[in-house]
Amino acid sequence: MVVGLLASISISELLLAFVVFCLIYWVIESYSRRVPKGLKRLPGPWAWPLIGNILTLGKNPHLALARLREKYGDVMQIQIGSTPVLVLSGLETIRQALVRQGDDFKGRPDLYSFSLIADGYSMAFNPDSGEVWAARRKLAQNALNTFSVSSSPSSSSCYLEEHVKKEAECLIQKFQELMDGVGHFDPYNHVVVSVANVIGTMCFSRGHANENQELMRVVTKSHEFSESASSGNPVDFIPILRYVPNPKLQKFKAFNQRFLKFMQKTVQEHYRDFDQNNIEDITSALFKHSQDKGQGNISTNIPERLITNLINDIFGAGFETVTTAISWSLMYLVTKPEIQKKIQEELDTVIGRERRPLLADRPRLPYMEAFILEIFRHTSFVPFTIPH
Template sequence: MLFPISISVTELLLASVIFCLVFWVIKASRPRVPKGLKSPPEPWGWPLLGHVLTLGKNPHLVLTKMSQRYGDVLQIHIGSTPVLVLSGLDTIRQALVRQGDDFKGRPNLYSFTLITGGQSMSFSPDSGPVWAARRRLAQNGLKSFSIASDPASSSSCYLEKHVSKEAEALISRLQELMAGPGRFDPYRYVMVSVANVICAICFGQLYDHNHQELLSIVNLSDSFTEVVGSGNPADFIPILRYLPNSSLNAFKDLNEKFYNFLQKTVKEHYKTFEKVQAGER
């Protein structure tokens, strides 16, 4: 005679977590070094966490002590992710200069896949032909702004024109603040001016300093820098991607907002281009 088995949601969730942990431990314990090669020396680390607790609040000091004991090339683990640590001027020059092609590119972190749909030039692990072509395109665009000039302007190039115009607006704004409150933090106003110059180059439009769209870009940029600078544990402990994570959700949300803004701007440019083309016919 069979009896119905009643399993609560909590028990099912606990079983799933245990299964994922066991699978993760087995996967992390497998050697990742190709056959015939030696793994760099590695200090002892905690299971699952690696050397996260060992690094503490001053990782540069801890890594310095590790290099004195294990050499200029060593390996640590952040969660289940192996990290190569290079110390010493000669070692770093060897890696970044003499073997630059081997060390170029960025790590394939989970959070990088959330930035502009995984197609970011700055945060993509890809360093192949497609990335190189995009880099050349960006360089040529910036070069054009620094060479080409507007015949109706006294500036030597479009870049100088945008920077000069924004500098005048910034000085005027600071003078207003000095005449009013008399004291203020200039950081926010300088950030808005820098963002406005970038918008002029990328989107062909200068915004008023009180324009909500410009202010939203600056706010997103500040939030992005704060989150990226503090690191994302889900990059190194994969199971955290599937558990409730408020910081990761906030990171996804701000990247989605910025990506939507870019898509909206691109579509507007396409519409303008089509109108110009239609007018020329």
């Protein structure tokens, strides 16, 4: 009788029953928020089974979270898929978590999208936050600092500032040529090239993105990275989305592969010309450090294969944010000519027209600095930090 019953049940029916069972189990698991004994449930919006608050976040999650903050406060919990996510808002709350309790919050979640960046070996997107990670992070900071200080004791400028000044002159000249022509132009692509030139020079002693077609293809597609690298990417919280057609995810994968291959090729070419007695850029500084004999200290030992990943992070982190900040600044200056006029008057009074501004002039340019800080605050061009 049992054999006859089993024979009457088709394989498709068994599969359907199994899927229904899994869905019911998933709904129950995602719907129930387990709170450790002795702790209170965090405030937050009601979440749908399976998808959580994804529909609430929408296409502009930073705006949606700002609205939720008004109702639930600076510390709240949402769900993305079936994963609980803690959301912190407000300057003091964020300072408490990321500065005063930085050691508690410095780790990264093990998200799927992170594994696609630098083949999973990115320092910035790595779930590892132990001693080796901290040492390599310090190494990258030291390399950056080396080229962000005065080039000589008698100079008030630094390596970075010299590169920026040269590139700014070229960018201004390009804008003047375009303004002399008929019609209008979009400055974004020209800003992209200028920023790539500065960071390329800092990293490799050479920029010239407009002369390097491979670099141009990478930097002009950088938006494909920023569109998918933000917090709350559904693919990180609903695993099945990794296996369904997802054009945005495919673009993200393709961009990261192109970017990593370009970095690997550039670093290898740079290594062939490496002279440890002539350190002119960040890559050379990392090469030299990798050849130093350690004294049992992990911070003095770095595999050469990781140099590419460090440069990948340094180049990528500086490029996108600087390009976006300059683009927002230009837009606001064009749409608010009264502010542009006040900035120009301050520059003329403090510096004059005989030379370009220097970083050392910053204390004497309060209106200029206020404008820059207001750009950071008002535009929210980096509304999320990388998830902790």
